[in-house]
Amino acid sequence: xxxxxxxxxxxxxxxxxxxxxxxxxxxxxxxxxxxxxxxxxxxxxxxxxxxxxxxxxxxxxxxxxxxxxxxxxxxxxxxxxxxxxxxxxxxxxxxxxxxxxxxxxxxxxxxxxxxxxxxxxxxxxxxxxxxxxxxxxxxxxxxxxxxxxxxxxxxxxxxxxxxxxxxxxxxxxxxxxxxxxxxxxxxxxxxxxxxxxxxxxxxxxxxxxxxxxxxxxxxxxxxxxxxxxxxxxxxxxxxxxxxxxxxxxxxxxxxxxxxxxxxxxxxxxxxxxxxxxxxxxxxxxxxxxxxxxxxxxxxxxxxxxxxxxxxxxxxxxxxxxxxxxxxxxxxxxxxxxxxxxxxxxxxxxxxxxxxxxxxxxxxxxxxxxxxxxxxxxxxxxxxxxxxxxxxxxxx
Amino acid sequence: xxxxxxxxxxxxxxxxxxxxxxxxxxxxxxxxxxxxxxxxxxxxxxxxxxxxxxxxxxxxxxxxxxxxxxxxxxxxxxxxxxxxxxxxxxxxxxxxxxxxxxxxxxxxxxxxxxxxxxxxxxxxxxxxxxxxxxxxxxxxxxxxxxx
Numbered sequence: 001x002x003x004x005x006x007x008x009x010x011x012x013x014x015x016x017x018x019x020x021x022x023x024x025x026x027x028x029x030x031x032x033x034x035x036x037x038x039x040x041x042x043x044x045x046x047x048x049x050x051x052x053x054x055x056x057x058x059x060x061x062x063x064x065x066x067x068x069x070x071x072x073x074x075x076x077x078x079x080x081x082x083x084x085x086x087x088x089x090x091x092x093x094x095x096x097x098x099x100x101x102x103x104x105x106x107x108x109x110x111x112x113x114x115x116x117x118x119x120x121x122x123x124x125x126x127x128x129x130x131x132x133x134x135x136x137x138x139x140x141x142x143x144x145x146x147x148x149x150x151x152x153x154x155x156x157x158x159x160x161x162x163x164x165x166x167x168x169x170x171x172x173x174x175x176x177x178x179x180x181x182x183x184x185x186x187x188x189x190x191x192x193x194x195x196x197x198x199x200x201x202x203x204x205x206x207x208x209x210x211x212x213x214x215x216x217x218x219x220x221x222x223x224x225x226x227x228x229x230x231x232x233x234x235x236x237x238x239x240x241x242x243x244x245x246x247x248x249x250x251x252x253x254x255x256x257x258x259x260x261x262x263x264x265x266x267x268x269x270x271x272x273x274x275x276x277x278x279x280x281x282x283x284x285x286x287x288x289x290x291x292x293x294x295x296x297x298x299x300x301x302x303x304x305x306x307x308x309x310x311x312x313x314x315x316x317x318x319x320x321x322x323x324x325x326x327x328x329x330x331x332x333x334x335x336x337x338x339x340x341x342x343x344x345x346x347x348x349x350x351x352x353x354x355x356x357x358x359x360x361x362x363x364x365x366x367x368x369x370x371x372x373x374x375x376x377x378x379x380x381x382x383x384x385x386x387x388x389x390x391x392x393x394x395x
Numbered sequence: 396x397x398x399x400x401x402x403x404x405x406x407x408x409x410x411x412x413x414x415x416x417x418x419x420x421x422x423x424x425x426x427x428x429x430x431x432x433x434x435x436x437x438x439x440x441x442x443x444x445x446x447x448x449x450x451x452x453x454x455x456x457x458x459x460x461x462x463x464x465x466x467x468x469x470x471x472x473x474x475x476x477x478x479x480x481x482x483x484x485x486x487x488x489x490x491x492x493x494x495x496x497x498x499x500x501x502x503x504x505x506x507x508x509x510x511x512x513x514x515x516x517x518x519x520x521x522x523x524x525x526x527x528x529x530x531x532x533x534x535x536x537x538x539x540x541x542x
Binding site for chain 2: 160163164166167168169170171172174175178179205209213
């Protein structure tokens with residue numbers, strides 16, 4: 001434990017020295033000041049836990065000094081020392097925020113008790129502050145999670161409704177196109193113009209379809225089929241799936257694993273989906289000539305899978321936003337802004353965590369931490385949020 | 396070789412969708428009958444021979460799954476392809492456990508649809524063929540042939 005830091009303020013030199021010596025003997029860290037002004041300037045330089053403050057001093061008196069201390073150092077506790085038969089001063093001090101007062105002549109044991117009590121109070125208040133800060137950040141997280149969940153539910157509903165008319169547009173365009181391809185229309189004037197227009201419609205439909213499917217995916221309530229998975233094997237399988245696309249873009253993918261990587265219990269289908277998302281992003285980010293590395297490492301809790309690219313990195317101002325739905329820096333039509341949103345949702349459902357490290361100009365690394373077993377009790381309470389984040393585990 | 400049209404019953408409450416898809420399928424040489432509800436689907440099956448039903452899962456009134464159960468109960472040889480506008484495949488999988496041939500996500504690729512349609516049709520033909528052979532064997536036995 002750190003020694004209690006004390007500032008002893010009294011204009012009577014002998015008294016001050018004696019008390020300081022005896023407090024120091026008890027393991028406290030004691031400094032001294034001979035008057036109020038001195039006390040304040042010392043506090044400015046280096047804060048203390050407790051000020052033991054004489055009331056009657058020439059110049060700035062104790063009450064005045066107390067006011068300044070409480071103003072500038074609200075965490076510092078003050079014990080007032082009042083003259084014999086001047087209890088009134090002590091009461092005044094307490095009213096102004098002193099922890100307590102002692103009447104001179106003081107007994108050292110008495111002072112020690114008061115110092116310890118004051119110190120306990122400091123610790124209690126610090127704990128309270130920490131707790132309040134923790135609760136505030138938790139609340140903020142909850143609000144963000146709930147907002148995203150309800151946004152997701154709404155979006156999925158919209159997506160579902162859009163799919164039906166979208167199917168009509170798709171069938172109509174497809175039909176017109178198949179008619180245009182018939183022999184009887186071979187010599188139709190401006191046939192290519194019509195085909196161009198139709199191909200734009202089809203491209204647009206495809207784009208909407210990707211968005212709606214991913215939206216539905218993001219809130220999809222599926223049973224997780226948990227089985228024992230070798231993360232390295234899964235990573236190799238997934239890399240095989242994307243390597244064709246990668247080599248077409250002139251991107252090299254490397255896998256780096258270690259023999260002590262443990263098998264984990266997770267949903268291989270979902271994990272593969274996550275890896276595909278991350279690898280596709282990484283290949284895109286790395287660009288021609290770039291490299292993507294997949295690293296698999298064992299951790300105490302399970303496994304750590306890192307997907308790293310040698311791309312441009314993510315600007316600091318975007319880092320906090322990349323997991324938000326509809327956030328994308330790709331040109332329109334290339335990204336739905338849902339990939340990482342969905343990815344994070346999946347990882348959280350699997351009881352894991354995902355985070356990103358990025359250095360602008362050097363590349364990014366996405367880290368997935370997965371537990372040995374998915375911890376179902378850590379899941380958000382499904383009853384609060386029907387359907388949205390439910391995971392049922394079988395097998 | 397002349398293509399023998401598959402007799403398709405297309406069931407969806409989205410009239411525009413049924414209309415367009417019917418035109419396309421007919422254009423591709425199939426024989427399509429439209430129906431706009433589960434009930435209409437079952438009524439049609441009673442009246443005309445059908446090979447494959449393309450069945451939307453989400454419909455007001457009798458939904459796709461309910462309709463599927465009835466189809467499989469009353470017309471077990473008719474193949475069913477489920478259409479889902481839902482991202483979730485659970486209902487589709489449930490449908491397949493109840494005897495549906497396959498499912499497609501809406502909006503579906505026309506080529507996927509026709510491929511599945513042909514496969515379903517093939518299964519039905521083969522099943523009917525087996526039944527015919529079995530019946531023939533039965534007749535031979537009854538007629539006092541090889542035991």
